[in-house]
Amino acid sequence: MSADDQSERLHEAVRRACADAQPLLVAGSGSKRFLLDALVSDGAALLSVAEHVGVVDYRPDELVVTVRTGTPLHDLQGLLDANQQLLPFDPPRFEGGGTIGGAIASGLAGPARPWRGSVRDCLLGVELVNGVGERLRFGGQVMKNVAGYDVSRLQSGAFGSLGVLLTVSLRLLPKPAVERTCALELDAPTALARMRQWARQPLPLTGVGYQAGVLWARLAGSEPAVAAALAELGGEPVADGASWWDDLRDHTLPVFKGDAPLVRVIVPPSAPAPLEGSVVEWAGGLRWFAAEDAAHGQRLAAEAEAHGGYACGFDGRYARVEHSVMAEALRIQQRRIKHAFDPQDLFNRGLVEMDAD
Amino acid sequence: MSRSLALKALRAALPARCLITDPKGTKPYETDGLTALRQPPWLVVLPETEAQVRQVLLICAQHDVPVVARGAGTGLSGGARPVADGVVLGLSRLDQVLEVDLDNCVARVQPGVRNLAISEAVAHHGLYYAPDPSSQIACSIGGNVAENSGGVHCLKYGLTVHNVVGLRVLTVSGEVLELGGKTLDSPGYDLLALLCGSEGMLGIVTEVIVKLLPRPPASAVLLMAFDSAAAAAETVSQIIAQGLVPAGLEMMDQLATQAVEDFVHAGYPTEAAALLLCEVDGVPEEVASNVELVSRIAKEYGAIELRVAHEPHEQAAFWAGRKAAFPAAGRLAPDYYCMDGTIPRAALADVLGRIAGLADEYGLPVANVFHAGDGNLHPLILYDASVPGEMAKAEAIGGRILELCVAVGGTVTGEHGVGVEKLDQMCVQFSAQELDQFFRVKDSFDPNGTLNPGKAIPTLARCSEVGGMHVHGGELPFNNLDRF
Numbered sequence: 017m018s019a020d021d022q023s024e025r026l027h028e029a030v031r032r033a034c035a036d037a038q039p040l041l042v043a044g045s046g047s048k049r050f051l052l053d054a055l056v057s058d059g060a061a062l063l064s065v066a067e068h069v070g071v072v073d074y075r076p077d078e079l080v081v082t083v084r085t086g087t088p089l090h091d092l093q094g095l096l097d098a099n100q101q102l103l104p105f106d107p108p109r110f111e112g113g114g115t116i117g118g119a120i121a122s123g124l125a126g127p128a129r130p131w132r133g134s135v136r137d138c139l140l141g142v143e144l145v146n147g148v149g150e151r152l153r154f155g156g157q158v159m160k161n162v163a164g165y166d167v168s169r170l171q172s173g174a175f176g177s178l179g180v181l182l183t184v185s186l187r188l189l190p191k192p193a194v195e196r197t198c199a200l201e202l203d204a205p206t207a208l209a210r211m212r213q214w215a216r217q218p219l220p221l222t223g224v225g226y227q228a229g230v231l232w233a234r235l236a237g238s239e240p241a242v243a244a245a246l247a248e249l250g251g252e253p254v255a256d257g258a259s260w261w262d263d264l265r266d267h268t269l270p271v272f273k274g275d276a277p278l279v280r281v282i283v284p285p286s287a288p289a290p291l292e293g294s295v296v297e298w299a300g301g302l303r304w305f306a307a308e309d310a311a312h313g314q315r316l317a318a319e320a321e322a323h324g325g326y327a328c329g330f331d332g333r334y335a336r337v338e339h340s341v342m343a344e345a346l347r348i349q350q351r352r353i354k355h356a357f358d359p360q361d362l363f364n365r366g367l368v369e370m371d372a373d
Numbered sequence: 374m375s376r377s378l379a380l381k382a383l384r385a386a387l388p389a390r391c392l393i394t395d396p397k398g399t400k401p402y403e404t405d406g407l408t409a410l411r412q413p414p415w416l417v418v419l420p421e422t423e424a425q426v427r428q429v430l431l432i433c434a435q436h437d438v439p440v441v442a443r444g445a446g447t448g449l450s451g452g453a454r455p456v457a458d459g460v461v462l463g464l465s466r467l468d469q470v471l472e473v474d475l476d477n478c479v480a481r482v483q484p485g486v487r488n489l490a491i492s493e494a495v496a497h498h499g500l501y502y503a504p505d506p507s508s509q510i511a512c513s514i515g516g517n518v519a520e521n522s523g524g525v526h527c528l529k530y531g532l533t534v535h536n537v538v539g540l541r542v543l544t545v546s547g548e549v550l551e552l553g554g555k556t557l558d559s560p561g562y563d564l565l566a567l568l569c570g571s572e573g574m575l576g577i578v579t580e581v582i583v584k585l586l587p588r589p590p591a592s593a594v595l596l597m598a599f600d601s602a603a604a605a606a607e608t609v610s611q612i613i614a615q616g617l618v619p620a621g622l623e624m625m626d627q628l629a630t631q632a633v634e635d636f637v638h639a640g641y642p643t644e645a646a647a648l649l650l651c652e653v654d655g656v657p658e659e660v661a662s663n664v665e666l667v668s669r670i671a672k673e674y675g676a677i678e679l680r681v682a683h684e685p686h687e688q689a690a691f692w693a694g695r696k697a698a699f700p701a702a703g704r705l706a707p708d709y710y711c712m713d714g715t716i717p718r719a720a721l722a723d724v725l726g727r728i729a730g731l732a733d734e735y736g737l738p739v740a741n742v743f744h745a746g747d748g749n750l751h752p753l754i755l756y757d758a759s760v761p762g763e764m765a766k767a768e769a770i771g772g773r774i775l776e777l778c779v780a781v782g783g784t785v786t787g788e789h790g791v792g793v794e795k796l797d798q799m800c801v802q803f804s805a806q807e808l809d810q811f812f813r814v815k816d817s818f819d820p821n822g823t824l825n826p827g828k829a830i831p832t833l834a835r836c837s838e839v840g841g842m843h844v845h846g847g848e849l850p851f852n853n854l855d856r857f
Contacts, residue, residue: 163786
């Protein structure tokens, strides 16, 4: 075992925790800790995977990488970039940090989500230690695989509550030859209508967002395809367009930086409200608000739910598994899943209300 | 289990036309696409509403009667094979497209809607549903969800799991689970992904929300011939390595090519050791540049012939041979055994060579027709069941091929599912602890094992009986659908 491969140490730590019924706070670099710090119980011992690093297998012509979960996103993305490839889900790097394990566990995808897929869409396989201390592999390194239940994809968005991820295998995409951004000045409802119109056309889009009177579109592909699409969309080409998408993804735009609580609203992309005052991505499907006060937050939640969506404070309670929009039967099933992997509720205790079942 | 009480309750809950009890009527439900394995069901129930599905589940759970969900019955691994004393819950009458939401580019459909019918229903809007399993004219979307079906175009557009955005599921106790929806994200664990490919073991799907995509404005198909399978496999790897993700990338070996040519006269070069078909799509400018790129790679890696089809009718002609490959192979021998392993692309040339070695060793021909772009092999082992020992040999080759797939980092089933056919091979791919985790997942949904018992996940007892020798294999999937 090389120093980079901490599998045995992590496995042993979980086995010990099982024997001692010791709750664990499973963490990578800690860049997304703010999404669960209000939930995780005080008595949890830190189990860091941050030193479990390195690429286990990467053959660029397979379009697949297998990597230890503590590997910094920065390192992995640098390697892929050098090989003209990318992570399809384009994860946020808060404060520039983050590990690939944390990116998978949080399930947060960047602006390209509607076109290049969600985090779990590119997750082909995992190796994990479950809550009874078993080291298990699911899925694999191939795109098509229907052997057994898809336990791999279940880990995305579970915030480590079902197992300690040791390695993940991910599907990659080739980097497009060119990428360009254009901007159009429009009011919010008109911009939303334009977004939906574009969605029905075969355009090489990889980002559609809106902020303060400006509709942003990112196109990627071969030079002639992107040029033709730019002409069709109209609007002004933006010379340094890439930086706006980076700021949107990594939450360095002003709306993310103020003191007001940040609310993440998920709605069907065409939903007319809540809209005003938001920063929009995913062509309408994701909207960020700085909540003015508690009443505003409640109004956002009510409007989102009325249109078939939901709202979540992007704060220390975000990672909770249950949500008020879930019907009782679904809550119960979520708890049963947790129980199937981690019956003692050792991992990130607090994310699931186990005793309520 | 009290079958008479259960039947009485079902008769009271559902109209008479929804129940089939006589053996003649239940005969077509004895098997799915894996036709050699037959099992008469006790009863077939064909509900017409979700409320009736719920009634069936409640009654069966109460009386401890197993329930096997069934879509169109085109599955190739026996996933919908009935269980003795069980009910077949056929969902074919839930066949309505409930909603086409153009603003959000989704359609909400019932599980019995045929795969192709979704694309047909939205074609006039320039939209389509991407996954296209070869049985798409007949197979149902509910069955696609159960099997996580693929198709020729899933290399670029993904499997069912990537194209289904919402499910409405009834649990075995009749509770409704709404998973996903028209939104691009949902709170909690991703049960939608877990349900995809779960072979009717976790719940009964009563509604599916699918993603609709704009039809690409242009496409082209390249036909490339090579004088060795290795050269064709190298070309496949290079196409991907050059940053191109084709809409489809298929390969056939010489035995398959010759069979096809004799059968449908597609105009394939039969002297070639291997053929590649590559489809590229997108805006016209992109298609043109990608045709150029693929052509250049093919020539560099020794293509002995290269043709390009731009017009739809030319493209259809290129595909016709590929789509006829399975029935054509069926003409080479009285029986064939179709495998479904997936391997990393880099291992293609090596694994094809070793399959040829196995064919020689056992003295049975193996034709190869497969989804090269995603490494999904479909070796067709040709044999004659009436010759003593040949079937056992075919099974032996099949078992060794799947063993090989697992050994190079692949899987025993890429798209056909485990069903009953590959239960023994599952013992090779997964450890006892991993299988046990699967059982705990199953228990979390269906603690009494009412839904599709005995499928998809082998018991530990079975695996210990199989031991190191896991060759069992089902039998031949032959029905009259295209298989590719």
